[in-house]
Amino acid sequence: MKSKLYMNPYLAGFLMGLVLLGTIYVTGRGLGASGAVKSVTLSAIEKIAPEHTNNTPYLKDYTESHPGGPLKDWLVFEVIGVIIGAFISGVLSGRVGLKLERGPNITNFTRIVAAIIGGLLFGLGSQLGRGCTSGSALSGMAVMSFGGIITMLAIFGSAYLFAYFFRKLWLK
Amino acid sequence: MGPLVPFIISNEFSLIIALLAGIGFGFVLEQAGFSSTKKLVGLFYGYDFTVLKVFFTAGVTAMVGILLFNHWGILDLTLIYINPTFLYSALAGGAIMGLGFIIGGFCPGTSICAAAIGKFDAMAFVGGSVLGIIIFAEAYPVFENIYSAENWGPVLIYEKLGISRLLFAVLLTVLAFIAFYFTHLIENKVNNYKAQFSRRKLITYGIGIGLAFFVLAVIVATPSKDEMIQNRIANAKRQQKCVFKEISADQLAFEIANHHYNINVIDVRPKEEFNSYHIPMAINIPFEELNDRKWKGIFNQKLKTNYFYADTDTLAKKSCLWAKYIGKSDNFILKETSKDFKQLFSDQIIEPQNASKTEMNIYHYRVKLQQEMNALVEVFKNLSQPVKPKEVKIKGGC
Structure with a gap:
């Protein structure tokens, strides 16, 4: 299947703006990405080496201020959505496939x-x-x-x- | 009124919203071509400005939309999350991210997006960002100084520049369109070809630009919902025309003593005056704070009657009008001022000498009510203050 062209950048930007606006209207906060990676990474460290987390102030603070772990983290769910959304888009436009650019x-x-x-x-x-x-x-x-x-x-x-x-x- | 979380939508349900927002975000990112490093780094070598176009359009759209929502009174700007400013860490962090961008070709959001459609390099980038986060967490003491230096709090850019919010919005929008025009020229030059715009495309772009400025003009030119209500309330004619339901001090005292559970007595004077004296069982909502969303419940319910009072007739009437415009509750105003009420029901009501029977009746009536009200105040010592709603703090970040 031949991959389709990308969307017009201004249209894509407008749609992205609407997604962002809707998110801010509903939740009072914007979008994000790196926070989700952080949440998963740091709680993985806590699971693997709880001792180490207890001894490192930064990790300890984080775990204490985010008691629910990644499954209660807004950004983690958002990033799961990003993966799903990007995959849907890739399928629709025929861009899915293992490759290295x-x-x-x-x-x-x-x-x-x-x-x-x-x-x-x-x-x-x-x-x-x-x-x-x-x-x-x-x-x-x-x-x-x-x-x-x-x-x-x-x-x-x-x-x-x-x-x-x-x-x-x-x-x- | 937004934000809907946590007032209308619970924090747990907001995770579903997160998933939906993410799907929309991921879909648009991929459609825009952000899953390809070639398109992303094109920005830095001048052959493809897609990133700037998408990014700027999205930012301006959301910004103008937020202003419009606020203008219509459906989004409370005081509650949304504003990224705090830590000057040095923002600059240093940004510089490191920029270097990572040009070496790795992605940013976190786009790398996740590209990994989702199977790009190995994107997966490597995500793996690298995990390492970066671990390094930061482990070496935190090294970064601590710069991380927490120059904490300015949630500063807004237009405050910092000393201009109004709207002026900044207009400037940024103009800047975006200028940037679109010049990047278009640069793109043509670097790629050595001349892009031709079809008539239809030109019309569409024209409409887009027109729409952005039209919305901004609407926000500038028309009064916001808040201003509209204020104008209506301040309008003397309306104050005279509106038939106010009034209650006399004696009746109010009776209501307080016998139906305290069925009424709200609302003192709209400033806090200090309320503290020096207020009618028994009254709650204090200073006129300026009527708009605060924590009082919404009082004006939207239909079960309890609201009685407004102040020291001046106008203030009480204004508040009553205000409650009428925004809510559904049954509203009354007290005919007398709080000072009159204080005199009538002070601790030492003077027994009239050689009075008629009516006067004696009134005297006994007031003494009895006064005692009952005092007893109630004693019982409800801790409850007569409204429950303080929990401070709502929206956490954000990336």
């Missing part, structure tokens, strides 16, 4: 290593910055939060700044 000049191995390093940095940065592109930048912009907007500027500013040095990963 990379720049033309790098090997698969380099791409995977870069993805892991990128993910690591993003994970770390989203903890320090209290949210990622969805939770901080997008939702922050919608509610006009100063912190959200400067985080957004920092993310995109820094990506532009470093883009030149990593052009070999992406361009011909």
Whole structure:
């Protein structure tokens, strides 16, 4: 099956805005992503090594302030929804399939290593910055939060700044 | 009035909402092409500005929508979650995320989206973000200083810039459209071709731009629901035209002494005046706070009668009108002021000398009511204050 074209970006943006607006209207909060990964990761640590969680103040605080674990976490459910929604969209447009996308000049191995390093940095940065592109930048912009907007500027500013040095990963 | 959680929809049920919101979010992300790193990093090399277009359109749509909902009085902006500002951690965290973006090609939301349709690199990215989160949690003491430095709280950008909320919304919308135009030019230049817009597309874009500014103009030009009610209440004509149901002090005292469970006596004066004296069993809702949603129940119920009083006729009437506009309750105003009531039912009611039988009857009646009311106040010492609703705090974050 030939994969269909992507949706018009403005239409997609408008629809995404409506989803965000609806979410804020119903729940009083925006969307997010990295918080869900955090919830699952930290409670997994607690399950595997409860001793360690007790000895590490940060982990202990988190577990105590989120007593329900991931199954009571709003963002975890939201991200499960993201997986379902993205999969439905992928099926409808014929884009589902196991593959690896990379720049033309790098090997698969380099791409995977870069993805892991990128993910690591993003994970770390989203903890320090209290949210990622969805939770901080997008939702922050919608509610006009100063912190959200400067985080957004920092993310995109820094990506532009470093883009030149990593052009070999992406361009011909 | 929104947000619906936790007032109308419980916190548990909101997890279902989360799932639905996520499905919508994931679907649109994937449809927009955010499951492909080629499209995502195009932003940084100038060949594909989809990310900026989608991101900016979504942000502006949601922002304008929030303002419109607030304007119509269906969304309480004081309750929604505003991301707090920690200056240094936001800048440092953002810079690290930007670096991660250009190396990894995804951000957390888009990587989950791409992993869902089977991209191995996206799965690796998600795995990497798990590692990053663990490193942060384990090395927290290292980051602690910068993490909690310069805590400004939930600052809003227009406050910081010193402009009004609406002006900022208009500026950001204009900025978005300017950005769309110039990124379009850059895209053409980098890709070395000239995109032609069909007539239909141009019309659609025109309508989109028009709609955004039309909604903003509506918000600027028309009075909000709140302002409308205030205007109506302040309108002297309405105050005179409206037939107020009135109650005299003696009747009110009787109601308090005998039917306290069936009535709300509402003092609309400022808190200090209420504290210095108030009618027995009365609750204090200062006029400025009538709009607070915690009092909604009092004005929306039909079982109890509300009696308003103040020291001036206008204030009591305004409050009564207000209750009439927003609720369904049966509302009365006290003919006398609180000072009159105080005099009539003070602790030492002077026994009239050589009075007629009627006057003696009134005297005995008031003394009896006064004692009964005092007894009630004593019994309800702890209950006469309304139960403080739990502070509602909406948690957010990413």
